[in-house]
Amino acid sequence: MIEQGNRRSQLMIAAILLFLLLGAGAGLWTILQKQRADGWVRHTFAVTDRLSDIRILSLRAEIYARGYVLTGSPADRADVGALDARIPAAFRALEHMTADNPHQRLQVPRLASAVIARLVLARHVMALRDQERQAEAIALIDQPSTRGGATDILARIAEVRGEEDRLLQLRLRRSGDLEYALEIAFGVCGLLVLALAYALNRERLERLEVLRDANAQQQRQIAEQARIEGALEAALQAKSSFLANMSHEIRTPMNGVLGFADLLLHGELTPEQQRYAQLIVDSGKAMMRLLNDILDISRIEAGRMEIAPERVDLRHTLRNCIRLIQPAAAQKGLNLCFEVAPDLPMFVAVDGLRLRQILLNLLGNAVKFTEHGRIAFSARVAKPSLDSIEFRVQDSGIGIPEERQAAIFDHFVQADQSTARRFGGSGLGLAISNRLAMLMGGSLSVESLPGEGSTFMLRLPLTEKRAPRQVRREAAQPSAPTRALRILLAEDHDVNQALVEAMLAQLGHQAVVVGNGKDAVAAVRRRRGEDKPFDLVLMDMQMPEMDGLAATRLLRADREKVPVIALTANAYADDINACLAAGMQGHLAKPVLFGDLAAAIAKWAPAEQTVRPPPADAALAVEPRLHALFATRTRELRDLAERIGHAGLFADADIDQLRGLLHKLAGSAGMFDRAELGQRAADLEDALEDADAGSRPTLVRQVGEMLRDAA
Ligand code: ADP
Numbered sequence: 001m002i003e004q005g006n007r008r009s010q011l012m013i014a015a016i017l018l019f020l021l022l023g024a025g026a027g028l029w030t031i032l033q034k035q036r037a038d039g040w041v042r043h044t045f046a047v048t049d050r051l052s053d054i055r056i057l058s059l060r061a062e063i064y065a066r067g068y069v070l071t072g073s074p075a076d077r078a079d080v081g082a083l084d085a086r087i088p089a090a091f092r093a094l095e096h097m098t099a100d101n102p103h104q105r106l107q108v109p110r111l112a113s114a115v116i117a118r119l120v121l122a123r124h125v126m127a128l129r130d131q132e133r134q135a136e137a138i139a140l141i142d143q144p145s146t147r148g149g150a151t152d153i154l155a156r157i158a159e160v161r162g163e164e165d166r167l168l169q170l171r172l173r174r175s176g177d178l179e180y181a182l183e184i185a186f187g188v189c190g191l192l193v194l195a196l197a198y199a200l201n202r203e204r205l206e207r208l209e210v211l212r213d214a215n216a217q218q219q220r221q222i223a224e225q226a227r228i229e230g231a232l233e234a235a236l237q238a239k240s241s242f243l244a245n246m247s248h249e250i251r252t253p254m255n256g257v258l259g260f261a262d263l264l265l266h267g268e269l270t271p272e273q274q275r276y277a278q279l280i281v282d283s284g285k286a287m288m289r290l291l292n293d294i295l296d297i298s299r300i301e302a303g304r305m306e307i308a309p310e311r312v313d314l315r316h317t318l319r320n321c322i323r324l325i326q327p328a329a330a331q332k333g334l335n336l337c338f339e340v341a342p343d344l345p346m347f348v349a350v351d352g353l354r355l356r357q358i359l360l361n362l363l364g365n366a367v368k369f370t371e372h373g374r375i376a377f378s379a380r381v382a383k384p385s386l387d388s389i390e391f392r393v394q395d396s397g398i399g400i401p402e403e404r405q406a407a408i409f410d411h412f413v414q415a416d417q418s419t420a421r422r423f424g425g426s427g428l429g430l431a432i433s434n435r436l437a438m439l440m441g442g443s444l445s446v447e448s449l450p451g452e453g454s455t456f457m458l459r460l461p462l463t464e465k466r467a468p469r470q471v472r473r474e475a476a477q478p479s480a481p482t483r484a485l486r487i488l489l490a491e492d493h494d495v496n497q498a499l500v501e502a503m504l505a506q507l508g509h510q511a512v513v514v515g516n517g518k519d520a521v522a523a524v525r526r527r528r529g530e531d532k533p534f535d536l537v538l539m540d541m542q543m544p545e546m547d548g549l550a551a552t553r554l555l556r557a558d559r560e561k562v563p564v565i566a567l568t569a570n571a572y573a574d575d576i577n578a579c580l581a582a583g584m585q586g587h588l589a590k591p592v593l594f595g596d597l598a599a600a601i602a603k604w605a606p607a608e609q610t611v612r613p614p615p616a617d618a619a620l621a622v623e624p625r626l627h628a629l630f631a632t633r634t635r636e637l638r639d640l641a642e643r644i645g646h647a648g649l650f651a652d653a654d655i656d657q658l659r660g661l662l663h664k665l666a667g668s669a670g671m672f673d674r675a676e677l678g679q680r681a682a683d684l685e686d687a688l689e690d691a692d693a694g695s696r697p698t699l700v701r702q703v704g705e706m707l708r709d710a711a
Contacts, residue, residue: 006203006206006207006210009199009202009203009206010203012199013196013199013200013203016192016195016196016199017196019188019192020189020192020193020196023185023188023189023192024189026185027182027185027186027189030178030181030182030185031182033178034175034178034179034182037171037174037175037178038175040167040171040174041168041171041172041175043097044164044167044168044171045168046097047094047097047098047164048161048164048165048168050090050093050094050097051094051157051160051161051164053090054087054090054091054094054111054115054157055153055154055157057083057086057087057090057115058087058115058118058119058153060079060083061080061083061087061118061119061122062118062122062150064076064077064079064080064083064122065080065121065122065123065125065126065141066141068080068126068129069125069126069128069129069134069137069138069141070138072129077126080119080122080123080126083119084119084123087115087116087119088112088116091108091111091112091115094108095108095109095112098160101163101167103163104160104163104164107156107159107160107163108160110156111153111156111157111159111160114149114152114153114156115153117149118149118150118153121140121146121149124140125137125140125141128140236301236302237302239298239301240298240299240301240302240304241298241302243294243295243297243298244295244298244299244302244304247291247292247294247295247298250291251288251291251292251295254284254287254288254291257280257284257557258281258284258285258288258553260554260557261277261280261281261284262281262546262550262553262554264277264280265277265278265281290426290428293426293428293429293432294428296357296428296432296436297411297428297431297432297435300432300435300436300439305435305436305439307351307354307436307439307440308351308353309349309350309351309463310349310350310351310352311347311348311349311465312347312348312349312350312352312355312465313346313347314340314344314345314346314347314348314379314389315340315344315346315686316686317352317355317356318338318340318359318377318379319338319686319689319690320356321356321359321360321363321377322336322338322363322377322690323689323690324360325360325363325364325367328364328367329367329375332367332370332371333372334367334370334372334373334374334375335373335374335375336374336375336377337374337375337376337377338376338377338378338690339376339377339378339379340378340379340380341378341379341380341381343380343381344379344380344381344389345462345464345465347464347465347466348389348462348463348464348465349463349464349465350440350460350463351440353577354436354439354440355440355460357432357433357436358433358436358437358444358458359377359391359393359458361429361430361432361433362391362393362433362456362458363375363377363393364429365393365429365430365456366393366394366395366397366454366456367395369395369397369398369454370395370396370397370398370453371397371398372396373395373396373397373453374395374396375393375394375395375396376392376393376394376395377391377392377393377394378391378392378394379391379392381462382459382462386462387461387462388442388459388460388461388462389459389460389461389462390457390458390459391457391458391459391460392455392456392457392458393455393456393458394453394454394455394456395453395454395455396452396453397453397454398450398451399448399449399450399451399452399453399454400446400448400450400454401450402448405446405448408427408430408446409430409431409434409444410431411427411428411431411432430444433458437458437459437460440460440461441460441461442458442459442460442461443458443459444456444457444458444459445457445459484508484509484510485509485510485535485536485601486509486510486512486527486532486533486534486535486536487504487509487510487511487512487534487535487536487537487538487601488511488512488513488514488520488523488524488527488534488536488537488538489501489504489511489512489513489514489537489538490513490514490515490516490517490519490520490537490538490539490540490543490548490551491513491515491538491540491543491567492515492516492540492542492543492544493540493664493667493668494629494633495626495629495630495633495664495668496540496567496590496592496664496667496668497513497515498625498626498629499592499626499668499671500538500567500592500597501513502626503592503594503597503598504597506594507597507598507601509601512534515543515544516543516544516545516546517539517543517545517546517547517548517550517551517554518545518546518551519545520537520539520551521546521551521554521555521558524537524555524560524562525558528560533562534562535562535563536562536563536564536565536601536604537555537562537563537564537565538565538567538588539551539552539564539565539566539567539584540566540567541566541567541568541575541579542663548566548567548579548582548584549578549579549582550582552564552579552582552583552584553582553583555583556582556583563585563586563604564583564584564585565584565585565586565587565588565600565604566579566584566586566587566588567587567588567590567592567667568587568588568589568590575587585604586600586603586604588600590666590667590668590670592671593670626672627672630668630669630671630672633661633664633665633668634665634707635707636661637658637661637662637665637703637707638703638704638707638708640654640657640658640661641658641700641701641703641704641707642704644658644700645697645700645701645704648697650693650696650697650700655688655691655696655700658688658700658703659685659688659689662681662682662684662685662688662703663681663682663685665677665678665681666678666679666681666682666685669681677706680706681706684699684702684703684706687699688700
């Protein structure tokens with residue numbers, strides 16, 4: 001409606017403008033015509049003026065001639081002489097002025113001849129006077145024909161003038177008519193200008209009205225959109241928190257399923273039962289992975305995913321990832337290469353757990369979607385900005401069509417419909433990785449050609465960190481020793497067993513020591529049955545038979561509440577998270593420090609205990625017996641390294657054994673003031689893990705040399 005009105009106004013304005021233009025044109029034309037008409041009027045007046053002049057001149061000639069005849073005054077003669085020149089000039093001008101009028105073209109020459117004839121007569125009478133023939137001259141002047149000549153001139157002047165008067169009347173009427181037309185044109189134009197002003201104003205008002213309407217509509221839309229967004233947000237929150245709760249709730253019983261299935265696997269089973277138990281474990285693990293993914297994506301969507309940068313040993317983390325993916329790659333016969341640029345710093349600030357999660361997803365996909373060829377994993381400082389780290393996972397697999405490349409970063413999206421059928425998967429991994437990368441201030445991208453392979457690039461901001469300071473034994477103050485607690489220590493390494501046992505004894509607690517996770521679970525159950533439950537369990541992570549994580553999961557599946565503290569050689573965020581996910585309460589980094597152990601026990605000790613102030617000197621006095629044991633274990637490790645070196649075979653089993661002993665040394669050396677040795681042992685353990693056949697001899701030799709120097 002308003003729009004229609006608006007168009008009508010615009011049409012009206014256009015019409016008014018057109019008329020205004022026509023009116024102005026007509027006005028202009030009329031003005032020009034009027035100017036011309038006025039010109040003609042002025043011309044007519046000029047002609048009549050000229051006629052009057054001629055009349056006066058010819059009368060004067062008459063009078064001066066008569067005067068001369070009567071008085072003989074030379075002045076009169078001179079005056080007539082002057083008129084001789086002026087009268088012909090006056091006639092020439094009059095003829096010129098009336099040349100356009102046929103009537104006057106006829107009459108004016110006649111008038112001129114009459115006047116000239118009178119002038120000739122005047123000169124003639126004056127000549128008679130000069131000849132003293134005055135009476136004759138007067139008689140000539142008084143002659144009736146002479147008088148008639150004068151009357152004739154006046155009549156001719158009246159004739160010419162009558163014509164001019166007629167013309168004047170005509171021209172005055174025309175000028176008057178034009179003036180009237182001009183007034184009408186001005187009046188019309190004035191009216192049109194008023195109409196235009198009115199139309200413009202009306203159009204402006206209508207436009208304002210339209211704008212007001214549009215504005216109101218937009219406001220309504222914005223309000224509606226805000227309402228919908230609010231509802232969506234609430235729905236999304238509800239969905240995310242439902243998913244988070246559900247996946248958490250499902251994870252708890254799943255821990256039980258996995259734990260017991262694991263226990264079953266380690267029991268006496270027929271081959272068929274073994275296979276079934278293995279299937280339960282595999283399916284359970286797949287389900288746990290899916291649950292974790294759902295939990296992650298819902299946490300991200302609810303804005304509850306926290307990124308916690310920490311100091312991360314990059315090479316160690318990347319090696320860990322490779323180590324995890326290697327068996328799957330080897331199983332498919334894929335060549336997995338790994339390269340870290342030397343200019344990358346040793347330690348960087350990054351959320352190690354999330355970095356690992358993204359890289360494992362990319363590496364896992366690369367293995368999953370590649371049948372032959374190679375997978376290349378590399379890390380380097382991004383050029384030329386130098387402000388980020390670039391991780392690349394390149395495969396020679398099936399590739400992703402270009403039009404699907406953007407979509408695979410959405411959740412539950414796979415590159416094509418058949419993917420789920422052929423390769424399984426939920427389509428969540430890349431969505432989580434992409435969002436994690438963004439939360440970490442970086443980005444994830446892909447380049448791919450179907451049939452040739454894909455390259456995934458992860459970029460994260462690069463912040464270098466200094467290497468950790470040497471751990472000091474007295475790092476933390478022990479606190480809150482209490483009544484003698486019953487503490488179970490699950491630890492397979494005898495040096496560590498003896499050390500922690502000594503610490504516990506010094507703190508006044510009773511320790512029961514077991515060498516693997518299975519025995520730990522059995523001991524906890526037995527003590528509960530005897531109603532002498534443990535107050536605390538200290539659980540090593542890596543143990544034969546059953547590791548600390550599996551044992552803890554079993555305990556939690558048993559609804560066992562006893563606090564479990566992990567003893568870990570690697571206190572990386574992902575290790576710690578794995579401990580917490582399995583149901584542990586805390587962790588202690590190896591080598592275990594006396595003060596830290598005391599503090600952890602105080603923290604997790606049952607609340608009803610009476611608290612005794614901590615001893616003034618918290619440092620543990622390491623007994624000579626322990627020193628001797630440590631020296632023996634170190635020697636054994638050195639001997640093993642030398643034996644392997646001499647045999648020159650470097651078989652997998654030997655290397656695994658060597659790595660096991662290095663791991664133990666890494667976890668205990670710090671207690672004997674040999675933190676540096678511990679660090680070196682940890683590095684060699686890592687290096688040996690990824691070492692190919694070519695580099696094993698050098699590393700084994702390095703182990704021998706390190707221990708020869710240490711002994
Ligand atoms: P999932 O692998 O569980 O299906 P992801 O989110 O990790 O979920 O991957 C989404 C999809 O992207 C995959 O289903 C697959 O179609 C495609 N994709 C991911 N990585 C690769 C790769 N390296 N090569 C080919 N396709 C890939």
